[in-house]
Amino acid sequence: MTPPCQPTFVVHADRVLDPDSGRFVPRRIEVRDGTIVSVAPLEAGAEERAEVWDLRGMRILPPLADSHVHLYFEPWPLDPKARDLPAASATETDFAHARERLGEAFHAGVGVLRDLGDPLGISLTALEWTANAHDLPRLIASGPGLFREGRYGRFIGCPCADRASLLEQVRALLADPRVQLIKLVATGIINFKKGGVSAAPPWETDDLKAAVDMAHAAGKAVAAHGSGEAGIRRAVDAGVDFIEHGYFISKATMEELARRDLVWTPTFAPVHAQWSHAERCGWDAETQMRLRGILDGHAEMLRFARGLGARILAGSDAGSPGVGHGGGLWQELWLLQEAGSEPAALLRMATLQAAAWMGLGASCGQLRHGRPADFIAVDGPVEQDLRALERIRWVVRDGRVSAARKPWLESDPEAETYGLQPAHKEF
Ligand SMILES: [Zn+2]
Structure with a gap:
């Protein structure tokens, strides 16, 4: 599941948030130069020319x-x-x-x-x-x-x-x-x-x-x-x-x-x-x-x-x-x-x-053809319980992939010391 280094790749995922139905469905997402060029049903065995990023098992949704x-x-x-x-x-x-x-x-x-x-x-x-x-x-x-x-x-x-x-x-x-x-x-x-x-x-x-x-x-x-x-x-x-x-x-x-x-x-x-x-x-x-x-x-x-x-x-x-x-x-x-x-x-x-x-509908909020390749991958059933956000793994903007990091939460006792020395918790 190594993420691609370049912003041109194909995602195979079995749970992608569909903007029309609001449900998570299997999808093949093709990204070229940071833009989504197609979102289509995921078909088994299809041959791919671009690098494949296999995100099956994860929930894929817009940031x-x-x-x-x-x-x-x-x-x-x-x-x-x-x-x-x-x-x-x-x-x-x-x-x-x-x-x-x-x-x-x-x-x-x-x-x-x-x-x-x-x-x-x-x-x-x-x-x-x-x-x-x-x-x-x-x-x-x-x-x-x-x-x-x-x-x-x-x-x-x-x-x-x-x-x-x-x-x-x-x-x-x-x-x-x-x-x-x-x-x-x-x-x-x-x-x-x-x-x-x-x-x-x-x-x-x-x-x-x-x-x-x-x-x-x-x-x-x-x-x-x-x-x-x-x-x-x-x-x-x-x-x-x-x-x-x-x-x-x-x-x-x-x-x-x-x-x-x-x-x-x-x-x-x-x-x-x-x-x-x-x-x-x-x-x-x-x-x-x-x-x-x-x-x-x-x-x-x-x-x-x-x-x-x-x-x-x-x-x-x-x-x-x-x-x-x-x-x-x-x-x-x-x-x-x-x-x-x-x-x-x-x-x-x-x-x-x-x-x-908020007036950003044309650029973000949905995984669709023609939009920037912005999405997150979560290793848990967010559609059942948003606590699963704690299992976020990847964050993508314009087809560039970053590993997710856990933010400071209100309940973290050590958050008080965060103050002037920003530092992040690792998974
Ligand atoms: Zn305010």
């Missing part, structure tokens, strides 16, 4: 997509109060670490990342590194998120004093060809001690709507950070395309989100990390219980949203305390599975649907 990451942010230590502020280290150090995190995600099989905010512009520079690399994920980025001055948001973006300044910054971002979508910070964050979002929403619906209209006129989508019903409702009414987090959303607003065909990324992972490591994060027993209640309520909302047919994506919020790059998406998928989503539906969500809804 997974994480719809919400912060590349520039170090996920450890777990205690949010012990974190470095943005720009605490030298710029070169920040850049080197961001590159390590990209590699970590890629080797965990997460081949598509959407960065939703950094104040330093690292994610926009990272677009240059990732564009033609064979061992880094495909990346899209919003650049800095835009937040109301004096309110929540300095960890993910730039402050705006008022509506005029918000619109001015949106205009400036839209003029930057690297910016693929606009990120607005439409609410505060969860106050874990109080078990809710205590701050009033920072923007009026009209402020958000003006920004959304400007982005849409330029053909760009808008993602809104939103937790707490009041602010989420304003973002939904303003017509944003993506609601990120969505903690404490009401059923009525979720119905409106589904009716408007907006996309919700629930990001269970960052709250789960605080709950499962409550003591190390400095939370008392009462707060830990509240965190559990928040997660349970969110899981119930997930089931309600699925019942409505709402569009939902898997996004980890990697970079949040305890949410690693690559490993965070595994964790998020496991939590979505625990909340009752079927593994096969989640695989579709994290591949085909993610690529389509």
Whole structure:
């Protein structure tokens, strides 16, 4: 099963994720110069001219997509109060670490990342590194998120004093060809001690709507950070395309989100990390219980949203305390599975649907003729249990093969020491 060294080969596999049926079926995949030139039924005994890579026994699927990451942010230590502020280290150090995190995600099989905010512009520079690399994920980025001055948001973006300044910054971002979508910070964050979002929403619906209209006129989508019903409702009414987090959303607003065909990324992972490591994060027993209640309520909302047919994506919020790059998406998928989503539906969500809804449908998310030869090989029944992701073996981009590596997970006790010395666990 030695992988090919050149990006021209033929894969023989008996379990390839079929984009139409969503099932794993036997396929012969022909790759020429990094592009898939044919996907056909696998026939026994056919003579091959190109090198054959026998992946029978493995599950072959497109690389997974994480719809919400912060590349520039170090996920450890777990205690949010012990974190470095943005720009605490030298710029070169920040850049080197961001590159390590990209590699970590890629080797965990997460081949598509959407960065939703950094104040330093690292994610926009990272677009240059990732564009033609064979061992880094495909990346899209919003650049800095835009937040109301004096309110929540300095960890993910730039402050705006008022509506005029918000619109001015949106205009400036839209003029930057690297910016693929606009990120607005439409609410505060969860106050874990109080078990809710205590701050009033920072923007009026009209402020958000003006920004959304400007982005849409330029053909760009808008993602809104939103937790707490009041602010989420304003973002939904303003017509944003993506609601990120969505903690404490009401059923009525979720119905409106589904009716408007907006996309919700629930990001269970960052709250789960605080709950499962409550003591190390400095939370008392009462707060830990509240965190559990928040997660349970969110899981119930997930089931309600699925019942409505709402569009939902898997996004980890990697970079949040305890949410690693690559490993965070595994964790998020496991939590979505625990909340009752079927593994096969989640695989579709994290591949085909993610690529389509994030505007990358033409280049990734499906194994089809004419697409780049991007796929992962997993030695376990992922369609039955996403825990099998731990048995990922190979990661391929543009026909170039890399051995998979296990990412840091929230549950790894030694992850705390990962910090400034990126290193990877070996299988
Ligand atoms: Zn985030």
